[in-house]
Amino acid sequence: MRPFNHFSPTTLSEALSLLAEHNGKAAMIAGGTDLLLKMKAGLRKSDVVVNIKRLSDLRCLTFDAANGLKLGALTTLRELTRSPIIFEHYPALAHTAHIMASEQIRSLATVGGNLCNAAPSADLAPPLIALDALVSLIGPAGERQLPLADFFTGPGKSVLQPGELLKEITLPPPVGQTIYLKHSPRAYMDIAVVGVAVRILLEGDVCREARVVLGAVAPVPLCAHQSEEILAGQTLTDKRILQAAKTAAQECSPIDDVRGAAWYRRRMVEVLLKRGIKSIQ
């Protein structure tokens, strides 16, 4: 790895001015579990690295029944797996974090990093989008908030502007039940070949609200709106579930790569979505 200048600001304003000073060319490091691999492999070259781990404004994990969850960008995956708040109110997030990487990596890797890295296969994106997450971004132009669903623009790309960073994620109070199912050849230490998050609000047999979000089958984590429409307001019969699953499989646009063939990924979207809905039922 080439030498670089490393800055460790302790306040948000200091960090923002450092980022502004380098005109968006500085790399931000939190857990470093994505960045350092890229730098070592020469895929990312940066002369300046700004460590954001000391920014207390990016750390929080609070919940109240009226406003829901505030999750600082620096929350580690391990914290997600160990937090009683997450476990009680958003168990799907605890589960998702638990099946990511390894204990060592989970201790370093952050929620913000997983989102800002913007991999189409990022495991946390589908369940967070399904939970209607909003992201707060802060930069030279001030702070703005938008749905996480609108955050991603392509593989490795997001709406983050030069000098802007992800501060926190907010989730409304939980509605219905959420599940994230991941297909990967190994139990742990693996990237999703397909990830499917589904959130369903049931009233008796009738689905009042449905969210279907797919990972690793499109350039960005994909909201399968047509599939959601098939489910919303309907009784969840086997036939309807299958129809929603097949529709989601058609909505996505997977590619063939070393992790799986497009046909297989579509098929797994169908199987996992069907299983996800049934397990909520």
Add this chain to the structure above:
Amino acid sequence: MTNPSAQIIGQRVPKMDASAKATGKATYGHDVRLPGMLHGRILYSRYPHAKIVNIDISRAKNLRGVKCVLTSADNPSHLFGYGKDNRPFKAIARSLRDEIAGVVAIDPDIAEEALELITVEYEPLPAIFSPKGALAEGAPLIHPERKSQSNMFHSYRYAHGELEQGERESDVVIEASYTVPYVTHACMETSVVVAQFDLRDHLTLWSTTQIPFLLQRDLSEALGISGSQIRIIQTAVGGAFGRGLDIYPYEPIAALMARKVGQPVRLAFSRHEEFTAGPARQPVEVKVRAGAKSDGTLTFRDVFCMLDVGAYISWGSVTPLVMMETTASLYQVPHVRFQADCVYTNNLITGAMRGYGNPQSTFFVETIMDRLAEALRMDPVEFRVHNANVPNSETPQGLIITSCGMKECLEAVAANADEGAKHNASAPVSNTARSVAVNRPLTAKDSPHLKRGIGFAATLNVGGGARIYRSDGCGATVKVDDFGHVTLITGSTEIGQGSETVLAQIVAQTLGAKMEDVTVLNSDTDIKPWDVGVHASRTTFIAGNAAYLAALDARSQIFETAAELLKAKPEELLSNNGSVTVKDDPKRSVTIAQAARSRHFKEGGKVILGEGWYDPPTKLVDKDTYKGNISAAYGFGAQMAEVVVDTETGKVRVLRLVCANDVGFAINPMAVEGQIEGGAQMGLGYALTEELLVKNGKILNPDLLDYRLFTSADMPEIKSIIVETDDPKGPFGAKGVGEMGGTPTAAAIANAIYDAVGVRMTQLPMTPERVLAAIMEKEKTE
């Protein structure tokens, strides 16, 4: 052989280096630091086949911190390697892993930066990426200097019996094609070497090799200096599995660098380099036909293999000898024909890897066995037992089988099959679930898409050395000092397999010394006697016999002196726990230390120094017929896999793997279990997840993210069953077990998948995608 009162062999003795390794205190190759040491990096070819028209190193040379830059102009004039087709740096690149230039700098980052400053002008040549393409008429020659004027390196052809007769006598015949992939060792420690020349022009090389003495010879050839100028010091080895069985260009390159700069040079591979420039197990395309009579007796096997050996020949190109052995001699087959074509391509280099051809061949032989049993409506275990190898027999290939527990192994794993069915009825079939409610275990009962199956496979492996070099020997000396401390100096090498501990047990047992009084020296060619290397599961048997002989020699010296002190005859003595005692009068006793001191410290005194050299009574196979007894003993094993297949995702979960191995005698049962479990882990990866994806000579997944090793979280329950047959030639009856653990695993799992869902998998690894495709294909035709 046994010393009745001692209790060292047969015990679960922890490995002598376990605490050093567990605490990180062991000195691995990557830990070696010498005063004034510099760092080398290698520039690899941009094209899989190209002529280097021009190379400009001036900018790299001028970078601050760079000491020198080497290219093919710095090559000695000699070719090296098993096929005598390799050079340190290449003027013509034949694969993407070809070394074009090397940089020495004060730190590895500067060396890396300098590589980017080297400008190479290539003239791309037509490249070939498949053996078929390489053998096609008019295909460009990868080594045009070769006399044969063909890309065929070698075609191994073997036969016994009369194939036509075998076919005539068959009531059922099965025909199938198989594909097995490139896989790699993925050692925890990447390849590393430190080279230093002294003022006498003598080279010392710190290395993780498995073959220090052959490397000494190979390096002398590559560098054009005498072997007596080369000293190899082995560090603690962070994984070898066959990787260390060859010379690789980076080793002479490090030596050339060190010689040029006059300072020690360290060359350590990155993980990426380990994948791209390291060796892989040969991918093989196989066509098999095999038959049996209606009473279950095998009639014939006809096998054709095509191996892609890559751009240069390594010892790995000899793996067809082992594929041949499995084909000709695993079970009793009266009529066999085998052909294996080893073909040059512009793909990655291939080499030796645990099992040495056997994992490939056992996969097709044992899945064909299952199909024959099915066609005959016979129980797969009964069918195997009916045809099993038997003790005190000679196979038509000329293997002389003495001890043989094949039947016992098969029966032992079969006895566990029923237990599995019971065990599974109530137990969850998913073990990924933890406390999180949404991932609660699915049970076979309420999940119609989960299907359970069991499958069997057996294996045969050399267990008493393998003569593939003119000597299959190993030397040993045993020294006893005046404190009664025992030093075994053995030619064999510790590569993590536990040989040190087993050899120390043999010596302690034979001498009647305490285990804690034994030290093993095994890492320096200037000190230790010759050995051919760690391969072929040979160390316990060969080095064990050598250590036994040396200890016996030392014991007779101790007894000679003790007899004088005790006023008894040497044959009246026995030794145990550090003391020598008169058998019939145990009160008359001296310690080994007392005997040693008495022998040393007197006029005309002597040191206690025993020596042993063991070369097994075997032969090189005949160069035309490939027949002959290559090993002094053969190991046998069987496995039963119990799997659950998800019919909607194609995912295969192995619930249990029951492994029985005939090891003759377990000198250290814990170490045997370690070998079986470690082998099973590699076998599971080969079966289910591991594959180097190669396109146009380039590896698409050269990292541990997308090259999927089987992790501890994926491991099933493994039950190791040790079968003991008391081998007549093995030390204390022991045979080798190092490679068998992973050999039958892929076949056992494939057979279990068939049992579960009725599809025959013929391509490894059996990924969810491939299994699902096979299930869908089957549904389509039904």
